[in-house]
Amino acid sequence: MKKPSIRHRRKNEPRRTDKGFGMLIFCLFLLISILYGQESPILQAMQDELLRTTKNLKLQKEKPPYYVAYRIDDKEDITITARFGAIVEDHSERTRNLYIDLRVGNYDFDNSNFVAGERSQFTGEENFTPLPLDDDYDAIRQKIWLATDAEYKAAIDLLAKKKSVVEHKALTETIPDFSRSSAYQKIEEIQKIKIDCDCWRKRVKEISNLFRNYPKLQTAKVVFRFSHLVRYFIDSEGNKQVTNHFLTYIETYARTQNQAGANLFDLVGFYAQKPFELPELSFMIDKVKAMAETLSLYTEVKEEKEYTGPVMFAGKASCQLFYQIFGKGVSDTRKPLYEQEPMEKIFEENTGFLAGKLNKSILPDYITIYDDPTAIDYQGAPLIGGYSVDDQGVKAENIELVKAGKLVTLPMSKKPLKEIKQSNGHGRFYNGVARNYISNLIVKSDKTTDDLEKELINLCKEKDLDYGIVISAFSPSIPKTIEEMEEEIYSYFGGGKPETPMLVPTFVAYKLYTDGRKELIKGLKFEGITPQVLKDIVAVGKDFTVYNTLLRERFGSDSYLPISVVAPSLIIEKMVLTSKEEKTKKQPYLTHPYFAK
């Protein structure tokens, strides 16, 4: 293991100034940014406490920690929300939290990848310590000291419990719990972006005011969010980083009911890292209008019974397909060992189902898939899934996941898998756990078709079908109210969770008749979809769509993971679509007060 020397300056140790005043000024001038990093009281406190921890922290009869990482997330968040032209929430917040990854045991077997008791990963209990916002060395160190002490004791307890569970379950196959990474040092200057809140307030109000023109919609919400995270990371493997992470978005979420009383909702979001990368207001307004118009139309669209035949996934729908069937399939592939299987486990993201397909062909041989966290845009369109260093302090790597249709590797964190042991810079924290996860997923095809709709019509004619189905978007799976979560919980109790990936029902879809006519349809779901559908891709378009999304449990949830998917439109040869059962609720008794005027 490469162990770079870190210069530790004790708090009261005098600085060496014997080289003369001029030299000092020169040094300051030359290395100003680096010096800022190294002299930051935050990094200093982290380093000094890390040194003390690795050297001296040991409980009698117990082993000292073999790995310690300190991560301090200094975050500025601005949230502005509007409804129907008026501001509802207007909030700025600054937090500075310490996260500790402390491990006892060794790389092969430690306190991680284990959930004690009935706790679930789903609940997202992330242990963190709020730190002073002031750059106060003493106060920060005091907090790090006590948090480390608590983490160490908890780690020892957890390891003991894990040992007894492993012995009890007589597990034979063992995969190491953790892997080393080569030390990476990167000290970025802290960037500052001024947010003109007044300007964003106006925009958010203006967008939400559009809904005064859509009497068929019941409610809409527009959210502006700006988040700047300055991350300080050091660990006992010699990693040391200060990095900036930005996320800016405007999401518009609209809801109504169709004539039968079923809920209809849609989300249109604009995402970028920095505010100036967001599209022009007029562009956003047009997109929101289009969404509102489609949603309004959908209040009268009748339910479709069933369909078997070729299906075209256009634009966003293709990205969503790749995200759900491929992206989630290769992510979070190693599940923890549970002391007791918690009830809530069934609500966890269905992920990792493609792990067994490694080195197997899963797509047509003309398709290649990359995951590139280092990319910040795709042909000018901003991507939000990227980073320069992952959440475990590992340098981001562009990886080729699928080569000529074959799955050749997986996104990797420092949590080893049976087949792959090393991290490739894809360790991402979500709900308090470091998982291997995709970032910017980019799908490319060597063979493309000029006119995909024409191709679909041809396929239909071959099969004697009057029409084919084109899906342009799936229901946003994100905006869930607590009520909807509860409904979902109850619906799961019946049949348990399906083993295959879940694609939410189609939302925007239409019939494409062989004569070229188009007709909106709704309410279809896939029957028994498996990753096998990827092999049934028969045509790929020349186009590409950049789809940015946030993995999160609820609309507005604080724990989220930015993900980007770039993919062309495509056709799958044969799919079975059936009507979905919809929960209906009585329409509102009274008309919206504005439209009742």
Place this chain on the structure above:
Amino acid sequence: MFKMNYPRFLVFGLLVLFCFAQASSLIPIMEKELNRSYAGLKNAGKEPLYFLQYEIVDEEEIRIQAFNGAILANDYSRNRYLTVDCRVGNYNLDNTHQLRGATGFSGFEFYAPSFDQIPLEDDEFAVREVLWQKTDEEFKKAQERIMKVKAERATKVAETDTSPDFSKAEPIQDLGEPAKLVCDTVAWSKRLKHLSAFFKPYPWIYSSNVSLTAKAVTKYLVNTDGTRIIEPRNSYSIHISAQTKAEDGMRLALYRPFYSRTVLGLPKDDEIKAAIDTLINDLAALRKAPLVDPYSGPAILKNIAAGVFFHEIFGHRVEGHRQKLEREGQTFKDKVGTKILPEFISIYDDPTLKSYQDKDLNGHYQYDNEGVKAQRVTVVENGILKNFLTTRSPIEKFPKSNGHGRRQYGYKVVARQGNLIIESKNQVPYDSLRKLLIAECKKQNKPYGLIFEDIAGGFTMTGRGGLQAFNVTPLLVKRLYIDGREEVVRGVNIVGTPLIAFSKIIATGDDSDVFNGTCGAESGAIPVSAIAPSILTSELEVEKKVKEQEKLPILPSPIGGGK
């Protein structure tokens, strides 16, 4: 540039604060939608809508926390929360009626708070959109629930308390000025940093906090009785806390709150510094203190501790709904007119009282959350139970509300305390009370008595399922030996039956003081006060707390040195 843009946020907070501080036209907007909804929904469902109420709570809050001379948090928030109360059926039987066979956690019907956020701007249709949706939701829920109520009535035996579900109340029109928040966050940050640094020389204090919470809360309430209320409320509080561990790993924590309705009413630095010094000294004494031995005998509860004790142990049991709900313990249901306390004790709950001596009272309010004017209620007169705290939901023999229907936004109203006042006709100076404790110890043949200097309140379980036991946590307790020596002890847990301690009060001090705090119960967290003199009881039972298994920190504090 490592100094982050922290001061910018402070300025931002102030700006927002001024932008929104404007006269509100919320009431007419609420009125319009209330009238439209009432007319439109009255006969729209199976059961008629007979009462509808909108309550919007506009909460503006600044919270600054400091630790060892550094700012730990500095938050500004402003939100408007809407709660809709909807009653279908009639005054005798409506959707709010208790469901005895309710399912959910341990047989309780589980009420999740139900609220929505209202725009911060008084835009008529943006506000009315939320009112409309929440009304529709609550109306549908009410229709569903009354079906369950009626179904249960048909199958279960009659309830013992057959009083109606709702009572009429006088309409009220009182439109006050919305509350404004006055707080110089920059100056306060400096002050809190300065004050919190007094903890810094003590590395054995693991964690400490000096915080300011400044709130401007305005309640807007309209209902179909014709009631229209705007009630402002300001509160400024400073909270000091410190935690450490004893050598055996026992967690020790002490708190000290200050409260005022005005920012100027908060204590000056020297007073806060003195409180910090006392807290540090007490914590130091606790660390070295011996563990308490199981004990049953005479004890003094110091004034503020006595206030907390009365609020938790007595006050919650005279809340009206607890005499009616079948799942409740109904401790005092049949005790009206009988002696439950020594004849020299009287107890009132008087939310109309703004201050006591020179101290502002946190439990003060003009109108409760059902639009009823707050009233002084004589709960106990000369030891005899006279009355309960009531809401508009009648209980046997108490058909009317006395203005104690309270809740945090989103929750259902229940009877709650405001300012609980304990008065005594058997007052002696505290020194004499101390002597009386020694005398009582000698009489009972005890080597020492206990003095409860400080206790923290908690949720008292009054239900039949739960234990009817104390739920107060003693923080600082001393032994008073018969030779007059005092000794701090730790690990004290109060056990036994609550009512005994009250019926055995021998005398009280003449040192009534105010406890200001927040009370959490089934209708959420609400501000309360309790005023009590020190009390001497001949019997209180304590035991040793179950020992925590945690060890002391392995490494010494990194800051080192210090005192």
